[in-house]
Amino acid sequence: MTPQQRGVPPRASADRLGRLLNLVPYLLARPGIAVADAAAGLDITERQLREDLELLWVCGLPGYGPGDLIDMALDGDRVTITYDAGINRPLRLTQDEALALVVALRMLAETPGTGSRDAIERALAKIENAAGDQADAPVTVQLPAGDGKLDAIRAATGRRHALRLTYYTATRDETTDRVVDPMRVLMVGGKGYLEAWCRRAEATRLFRVDRIDAFTELDEPAAPPPQAVPHDVTEGVFRPAADLPLVTLRVGRGSRWITEYYPVEDVRTEGDEWLVRMRVTDLGWAQRLLIGVGPDVTVVGPPELVERIRAQAGAALDQYAAPPRAAAGTDG
């Protein structure tokens, strides 16, 4: 297994050799490029680039005489390769490189709302071609089809206008209006999100596109303030802070799946049941969510939530004490 397949970066030595083999063709394709620009394009320091050039200068064909060595013209700050000793093309893509590019392109192609599917698919075809059979990546991606809403939000975000949203906040079970300054549109775990500065909350928020029930593009420009910092979503969208309330549940075998859908703090087995602790933003949300999961879930803490659930369920039951009513329009 290659280092990359193990998920670790390659060793420094392979790094430098790879970089040098890349450097000659890179410069060959850009005669007269400024050293500073080349360093920026290669993502190394100027000093590192000059050291690399010095090393290459003493390498070349057997014989290693003046006509055999890699040669370059340094005119002021500009460099041109005048003799490449045979390394005039970059190395072909490795299996990992092909896999990484092809899978990312396939994801991009499937992402709704980008408006550039054609360009992405053309690029994908060319990369697969250039990678040859290295690109035989047995990876298929399917992302949920866009319903036009993601596309419209992306377009509005691109035009850099503020938006008025009608948004359903699941945690508080409320639909409210608010004005936001869009920052970017993301797809995480198969769902689209608008990341924006919410003027109401005075904070950066991730709005799930399928909960944006309506939106209007305003004339005023989007102006997220300096403190509007994008979320780090590598670990997922919901990363519970340590100060959120902790809920403890007893979960039967049939409802264990909830530990795969929500981040949990910890799980202990108690015979056939699991004792699960999870952090929630709002106890009301926990009640709606957890009781709605099914008969296999019992909330055992905190005590105020248990009491609330019991009281609510009792009050709800009282509604059914009278025989069922018929007509529409009568009050509850």
Added chain:
Amino acid sequence: MSRTRTERLVNLVICLLSTRRFLTAAQIAATVPGYEHDPEDPKDHEAFQRKFERDKAELRDLGVPLEIGTASVFDNEPGYRIAHREYALPDILLEPDEAAAVGIAARLWQHAGLAAAASSGLAKLRAAGVEVDPQATLGVEPVVTVDPAFAPLAAAARDRRAVTFSYRRPESDEPATRRLEPWGVVLFQGRWYVVGHDRDRRATRSFRLSRIVGNVRLTGRTGAFTPPTGVDLISHVATFSAPVPHNGSATVTVRAGRGAGLRRWATSVVPGTDSDQLTIPYADVERLAATLVGYGADVRADGPPELREAVIQQLKEVVARHDRIAAAGAR
């Protein structure tokens, strides 16, 4: 790595690229600077051989295609060369919008190893003359994350090697060992799966990568199996996710200003004084009942009768279960 070693490796690559005939280790030692040694001295020679082995491994790790053949028809000794046509990235010409797409794709990886691979792949494309605008954006960024099992499974599927792994479903108490001939890896509804032929169950199976515990072991040889032609991997994962028709119609009374989540699913809302009456389509009675139960006293199920009964039953159970907890807590 020392500069001397790097120089030696660069010269080795140039030398092997330039030769049409296979060069033996001895010829390479006599030609490429850095391999000087006394072939008559066993220790010196052994040191050279180890050095050369490490260097060859370095080239292979980098993906340099080292060709091995015999130097002459009189000789069994292996010789080496690099065919330029195998070494080089083929010509690739990308339009600006295509190059932008590749640049964006390369940035999407949130997995260290694959991010590095995407980055080095992109570096090779640029060395081939492709210009990528670092500011380009497509407006929507998919966040590309994979489980740790992704890389070995993709490699195994490509090489057609069987795998063994430990798999735990939440309903089970213990993980089970599974043996699979992997056909491919699939992303569906935000989750990664591997699909293939389960050697123990002797049937097609799909596995969620997030449920794989520990390392994936590749077993056996390359090309050990052939996946069926034209297999649609997504269909094997999507079988249980087909949309369910919502044929039932529920009538629900919701307190004014409450139950916003339910109102979004309602096909009609008839306002009243203290409460409103909603019509909500549904597929499964018990599931809608469970959702309504979550809204407690803000909601009353009026019809159909089976829904009302289901809600009443579930509410009784919720009361009973939480009565015990509250009572236990009060002691």
